Amino acid sequence: MxxxxxxxxxxxxxxxxxxxxxxxxxxxxxxxxxxxxxxxxxxxxxxxxxxxxxxxxxxxxxxxxxxxxxxxxxxxxxxxxxxxxxxxxxxxxWKPPQAPNKTWGNSIKWDSSRKLLRKETRTPAVxxxxxxxxxxxxxxxxxxxxxxxxxxxxxxxxxxxxxxxxxxxxxxxxxxPVSGHPFKSDGKANTAKRSELTKKIMRAHSEYEEYKEQLKNANSELKEANREGNKKK
Known part of the structure; x- marks a missing residue:
């Protein structure tokens, strides 16, 4: 109990x-x-x-x-x-973001972030x-x-x-994914890790867009089913 x-x-x-x-x-x-x-x-x-x-x-x-x-x-x-x-x-x-509705689009880089896209000015921190x-x-x-x-x-x-x-x-x-620092110990860019991260970000973004479209279609079909059901009543 x-x-x-x-x-x-x-x-x-x-x-x-x-x-x-x-x-x-x-x-x-x-x-x-x-x-x-x-x-x-x-x-x-x-x-x-x-x-x-x-x-x-x-x-x-x-x-x-x-x-x-x-x-x-x-x-x-x-x-x-x-x-x-x-x-x-x-x-x-926190001040309001300067571009609150900015989306990822197709120009994704290894260091892309919502902070940069939305032009947020608050101090980044965990x-x-x-x-x-x-x-x-x-x-x-x-x-x-x-x-x-x-x-x-x-x-x-x-x-x-x-x-x-x-x-x-x-x-x-x-x-x-992608363990490793974006810069090498000598200060040069770790291009291999940056490229790997960019690919993973683009893949994740593509999957997100697919899921979003599937959800949109499912909601549309649900609304249509509800309308048809109400008509039969």
């Missing part, structure tokens, strides 16, 4: 008394982004999720450990403070590290990250709440 965990506040009920390190504007932006695909804003947090959020974002920045059972929302417990912390920085320091002991666990968690930060609803929320800025993530493990 699963234990019953105590309920806390809803995301939309959080205010500066709960999170004094954040302004009300930052809290509103955090709720907007977090509720897009991670956790609904009108659903009560578990009490341990709320305490984790409060302690991790307190002025004294507490180190936190969550020890609860299966299905207790441990993923949200650590993702919510990470998300809130990044959004706090974004609201205080702002959080999520460490997992096994790849099997990573596969489950990476789908949660994709939903929280790369779903259509999430991107739309960030466009609105963060003025077009995006919170991005990447995965690194023993299978990550």
């Amino acid at each position: 699963l234990p019953v965990y105590k309920s806390g506040k809803k995301l939309e009920e959080l205010n500066t008394k709960d999170l004094p390190a954040l302004s009300q504007e930052t809290i509103s932006s955090f709720v907007q982004v977090a509720s897009a695909s991670l956790i609904p804003k009108n659903i009560n947090l578990y009490q341990h999720q709320q305490v984790m959020l409060q302690k991790a974002l307190a002025q004294e920045r507490k180190h936190c450990v969550v020890v609860t059972g299966t299905g207790s929302g441990k993923t949200e417990a650590f993702l919510l403070p990470v998300l809130a912390s990044i959004i706090k920085e974004a609201k205080g320091n 702002r959080a590290l999520l460490l997992y002991p096994m790849n099997a666990l990573v596969e489950d968690q990476i789908s949660r990250l994709r939903s929280a930060l790369d779903a259509k609803e999430s991107l739309s929320a960030m466009d609105d709440a963060l003025e077009g800025n995006r919170i991005r993530f990447g995965r690194y493990n023993g299978s990550t």
